[in-house]
Amino acid sequence: MEPGTRNAADLMRSVLIGAMLVILAGCASAPPPDVIRFGILATTDQLPAWVMQAEGIAARHGLVLEESPPYAGGLALLEAMAADEIDAGYPGIVPAMALAARGQIPSDVRIVGLTNLATPAARSAALVVREDVATWSDLAGRRVGIHSTTSINAASFTARAAVEGLTDYEFVTIGFVDMGLAVRDGTVAAAVMEEPWTTQSVLRGDGRILAFTQGEPPLESMLLSVIAVRAEVAADDALLRRFLRAHLEAVQFIADEPRRARDLMASKLAIGAEVAQQLRLKAFPLDARLDMGDVQALQELLAASGVEVPLVDPLTFYSPGALEAVLSEGT
Amino acid sequence: MTLALRIALLVAGAVFIAGTATAATAIVVGRDAIRTATLSATSAGAEATSRAVLVALAEEEDALALISGLGTLRNAWPTAESADGVGDGELRTLLGRVAGIAGRFEFVALLRPSGEVVLVQPVSLEDNVLTRTMDFYPWFDDLRAQGRVISDLHVSIVTRRVSVALGVTVRDTDGSLLGYLVGGLGAARLSSLVAAGAGGYFAYLTDRRGLVVAHGRDPRYATSQSDFSSVPAVQLALNGNDGAMEDHNPIEAEDRIVGYRSIAGLGWSVVYAVPASEAYGAAGPLASRILVATGALVILTSLAAMFLGRRALAPIARLAAVATGIAGGDRSINLPPPGHDEVGRLAGDFRQMVAAVDTREAELRTRADELVAANRELEAYTYSVSHDLRAPLRSIDGFGRILLDEHAASLDVEGRRLLANMIRNAGQMGQLIDDLLAFARTARGELKRRPVRMTALVSSVLAALPARQPGRTLDVTVGDLPDAWGDPALLRQVWMNLLGNAVKFTRDAIDPCVRIWAESDLTEERYFVGDNGVGFDQSYVEKLFQPFQRLHSVDEFEGTGIGLATAARIVQRHGGRIWAQGEPGKGATFAFALPRRKEAT
Numbered sequence: 001m002e003p004g005t006r007n008a009a010d011l012m013r014s015v016l017i018g019a020m021l022v023i024l025a026g027c028a029s030a031p032p033p034d035v036i037r038f039g040i041l042a043t044t045d046q047l048p049a050w051v052m053q054a055e056g057i058a059a060r061h062g063l064v065l066e067e068s069p070p071y072a073g074g075l076a077l078l079e080a081m082a083a084d085e086i087d088a089g090y091p092g093i094v095p096a097m098a099l100a101a102r103g104q105i106p107s108d109v110r111i112v113g114l115t116n117l118a119t120p121a122a123r124s125a126a127l128v129v130r131e132d133v134a135t136w137s138d139l140a141g142r143r144v145g146i147h148s149t150t151s152i153n154a155a156s157f158t159a160r161a162a163v164e165g166l167t168d169y170e171f172v173t174i175g176f177v178d179m180g181l182a183v184r185d186g187t188v189a190a191a192v193m194e195e196p197w198t199t200q201s202v203l204r205g206d207g208r209i210l211a212f213t214q215g216e217p218p219l220e221s222m223l224l225s226v227i228a229v230r231a232e233v234a235a236d237d238a239l240l241r242r243f244l245r246a247h248l249e250a251v252q253f254i255a256d257e258p259r260r261a262r263d264l265m266a267s268k269l270a271i272g273a274e275v276a277q278q279l280r281l282k283a284f285p286l287d288a289r290l291d292m293g294d295v296q297a298l299q300e301l302l303a304a305s306g307v308e309v310p311l312v313d314p315l316t317f318y319s320p321g322a323l324e325a326v327l328s329e330g331t
Numbered sequence: 332m333t334l335a336l337r338i339a340l341l342v343a344g345a346v347f348i349a350g351t352a353t354a355a356t357a358i359v360v361g362r363d364a365i366r367t368a369t370l371s372a373t374s375a376g377a378e379a380t381s382r383a384v385l386v387a388l389a390e391e392e393d394a395l396a397l398i399s400g401l402g403t404l405r406n407a408w409p410t411a412e413s414a415d416g417v418g419d420g421e422l423r424t425l426l427g428r429v430a431g432i433a434g435r436f437e438f439v440a441l442l443r444p445s446g447e448v449v450l451v452q453p454v455s456l457e458d459n460v461l462t463r464t465m466d467f468y469p470w471f472d473d474l475r476a477q478g479r480v481i482s483d484l485h486v487s488i489v490t491r492r493v494s495v496a497l498g499v500t501v502r503d504t505d506g507s508l509l510g511y512l513v514g515g516l517g518a519a520r521l522s523s524l525v526a527a528g529a530g531g532y533f534a535y536l537t538d539r540r541g542l543v544v545a546h547g548r549d550p551r552y553a554t555s556q557s558d559f560s561s562v563p564a565v566q567l568a569l570n571g572n573d574g575a576m577e578d579h580n581p582i583e584a585e586d587r588i589v590g591y592r593s594i595a596g597l598g599w600s601v602v603y604a605v606p607a608s609e610a611y612g613a614a615g616p617l618a619s620r621i622l623v624a625t626g627a628l629v630i631l632t633s634l635a636a637m638f639l640g641r642r643a644l645a646p647i648a649r650l651a652a653v654a655t656g657i658a659g660g661d662r663s664i665n666l667p668p669p670g671h672d673e674v675g676r677l678a679g680d681f682r683q684m685v686a687a688v689d690t691r692e693a694e695l696r697t698r699a700d701e702l703v704a705a706n707r708e709l710e711a712y713t714y715s716v717s718h719d720l721r722a723p724l725r726s727i728d729g730f731g732r733i734l735l736d737e738h739a740a741s742l743d744v745e746g747r748r749l750l751a752n753m754i755r756n757a758g759q760m761g762q763l764i765d766d767l768l769a770f771a772r773t774a775r776g777e778l779k780r781r782p783v784r785m786t787a788l789v790s791s792v793l794a795a796l797p798a799r800q801p802g803r804t805l806d807v808t809v810g811d812l813p814d815a816w817g818d819p820a821l822l823r824q825v826w827m828n829l830l831g832n833a834v835k836f837t838r839d840a841i842d843p844c845v846r847i848w849a850e851s852d853l854t855e856e857r858y859f860v861g862d863n864g865v866g867f868d869q870s871y872v873e874k875l876f877q878p879f880q881r882l883h884s885v886d887e888f889e890g891t892g893i894g895l896a897t898a899a900r901i902v903q904r905h906g907g908r909i910w911a912q913g914e915p916g917k918g919a920t921f922a923f924a925l926p927r928r929k930e931a932t
């Protein structure tokens with residue numbers, strides 16, 4: 001074989017091998033994203049999850065968040081998670097404590113971070129009152145609408161009422177959604193309301209806000225909802241870390257693009273754009289760390305308010321390993 | 332750009348404009364038709380929904396009214412004293428049937444005329460009742476005043492959930508008021524009043540305040556009692572108007588086409604809507620199809636126009652080729668056959684024109700041949716006459732000189748003067764004949780072209796001129812002269828004549844000078860002879876190059892008037908040109924141009 005012919009053959013062989021490598025590289029596309037079945041509550045607490053999915057953050061981390069139909073409450077959500085119906089969610093911290101008291105945390109469910117809390121800059125649990133209620137004392141002997149008498153809202157109202165010198169009131173359980181009309185019609189004199197119902201009711205003229213029971217003295221800081229994942233998901237450290245990274249990015253997005261986040265919330269909660277832009281968001285911490293000292297203080301508050309939640313073991317209630325590892329990546 | 336392409340582009344442009352205008356019109360008309368049809372459909376939908384809601388609520392109300400008129404109810408109606416004993420027996424069973432008949436009430440309650448709650452069925456809700464009166468509800472005042480009521484949305488003291496209360500009066504046989512029978516419709520029953528339709532259509536209901544009672548597309552707006560009082564269609568309906576319009580719902584952030592209606596006797600609004608995006612959705616594909624069809628039409632029409640244009644213009648193209656051929660001297664190309672259309676007539680006219688041109692050309696050629704022959708004869712005749720005149724003239728001159736030299740003593744003074752005049756005139760005539768012969772020679776014979784070193788030629792001519800003779804001072808400047816391509820003998824004659832004139836006409840100048848220079852370009856060499864002699868009047872410049880035309884008398888400057896004509900003829904025979912510029916008393920410049928070798932050949 002002539003040298004020139006050999007060179008041509010080598011060149012042809014190289015081209016063919018290169019073409020095959022390109023084809024194989026094309027065939028070996030990225031693996032399909034992992035599906036996270038996310039349990040939804042019809043509250044503003046879910047905003048990071050909605051942002052994560054809608055803004056492509058989840059996709060960037062190889063995840064798809066598959067939203068469940070709304071659960072009635074945090075405990076129902078956690079029970080569904082323990083039953084392997086969902087993989088993750090943002091339940092309230094009190095239902096999480098209840099589940100821990102049953103021994104299902106950390107065996108079935110892990111608490112891996114803090115979703116949000118109330119602070120003086122992000123007050124929560126508004127006390128919406130009728131027009132004839134001007135001060136706390138005007139509520140003496142009257143009915144106050146509450147979502148649940150064993151809830152964190154009931155505890156925070158009780159603590160605040162004690163500070164205000166109000167003791168003789170009657171809790172009436174009413175769903176958040178119906179509280180506004182209940183105040184308006186006079187079924188109750190006041191109601192402890194969550195967003196977006198607070199802002200919707202105020203804009204609708206049902207009543208006015210007398211105070212916030214979370215983020216104001218005596219409870220300037222109050223843990224509200226946590227990041228919960230199914231134990232098997234938590235066992236997959238790489239998957240959990242991706243989920244937590246996506247959560248932190250979503251929280252940052254909410255801080256950077258509040259209008260877009262609120263517009264997204266308007267469509268998710270079927271509330272008007274005006275309500276979505278005016279409602280008060282809770283504080284979504286950028287590091288999502290859960291301080292067990294705050295958890296202990298909350299337990300004491302609940303106990304003082306008569307909310308019977310057994311004390312949780314700080315060593316088992318919170319599983320911070322993955323979050324700390326993710327946070328250390330940024331330092 | 333060819334004419335066929337121009338026509339094609341013109342047609343394509345016209346079709347594009349017409350097609351685009353038609354497409355835009357079709358889209359606008361189509362959209363308007365969709366809008367009109369949708370407005371009509373939503374208006375009808377709102378009316379039908381309004382009737383359906385009225386019928387459904389009337390059924391519930393009639394069920395209550397039916398029970399309220401039963402003797403069993405009256406007989407079992409608890410007195411004030413027996414109120415504590417209710418909850419068992421016949422009355423509760425009867426109310427249980429009411430809920431069962433209607434099937435849709437969340438609860439049924441008996442009220443005393445004061446609004447006090449006497450009994451609630453199902454009994455499981457008895458403990459739920461917050462306060463045992465409904466007198467604080469605004470709708471209770473309407474019930475007392477009108478005897479019947481359908482309330483707005485409120486939170487029931489019985490269920491602690493959002494509800495709509497239906498109430499009727501219960502009277503004794505004598506017509507006296509026993510109390511009221513009230514049923515509560517919950518969210519599930521209210522939602523069933525409207526449902527989503529096909530094609531994106533849906534309806535929603537609001538109460539008199541604009542709070543959503545039922546929402547056919549997204550029940551969450553009903554369960555959260557969203558306030559739709561800011562929606563224009565709701566506002567219109569709540570003000571008692573019926574109609575249809577394009578609407579923007581700020582709560583749901585959506586543009587819609589809606590029909591709206593006030594529900595008679597109830598004061599509620601019903602809105603039957605379809606999102607504008609879905610209503611006009613059909614217009615999108617239609618517009619796409621129209622635009623695609625327009626684009627295809629433009630392309631096809633352009634191709635057809637180009638094809639037909641080429642065919643129609645083919646005879647003209649052939650005529651153009653023939654014209655080009657004729658211009659190049661080629662008569663072999665066939666003309667298109669004459670026809671009856673414009674192109675055919677043009678071809679016929681062109682054919683006649685070509686024939687006329689051929690005839691005229693033949694005539695001109697014949698005439699030119701005749702002229703050439705006549706000119707040759709004339710030149711031969713002139714040459715012959717001049718030549719033949721020289722011999723007797725030499726004899727006259729010779730005999731005159733002999734007579735003057737050898738016989739002058741026998742002549743008186745007058746005789747010697749006359750003889751001297753005769754000899755001088757004979758000399759002038761001889762010069763004239765020589766010039767005529769030289770002039771005639773310039774038109775005869777073949778040009779013998781070759782490279783001519785003009786600088787050397789000019790130097791040689793200057794040396795032979797009288798200005799170089801002793802006693803005459805003349806400042807002559809010769810620049811760089813490019814070589815020429817021509818007949819050296821004839822070009823020498825040109826220089827002789829021009830330089831001779833320059834020397835002659837600077838004779839009386841104070842500081843006579845002659846400048847010789849040249850200019851060149853790609854096509855020709857131009858040679859100039861300038862002097863500061865007597866000059867001439869520029870208006871007579873045309874006469875300078877004609878034979879025997881003189882601007883000065885012989886007494887002023889000698890000469891025959893042939894020199895410049897001879898120079899002009901030589902230059903013209905070389906394919907060049909000659910010209911002059913002058914001003915009396917300020918000199919003259921004569922110039923001639925010769926084509927460069929490539930041009931000359």
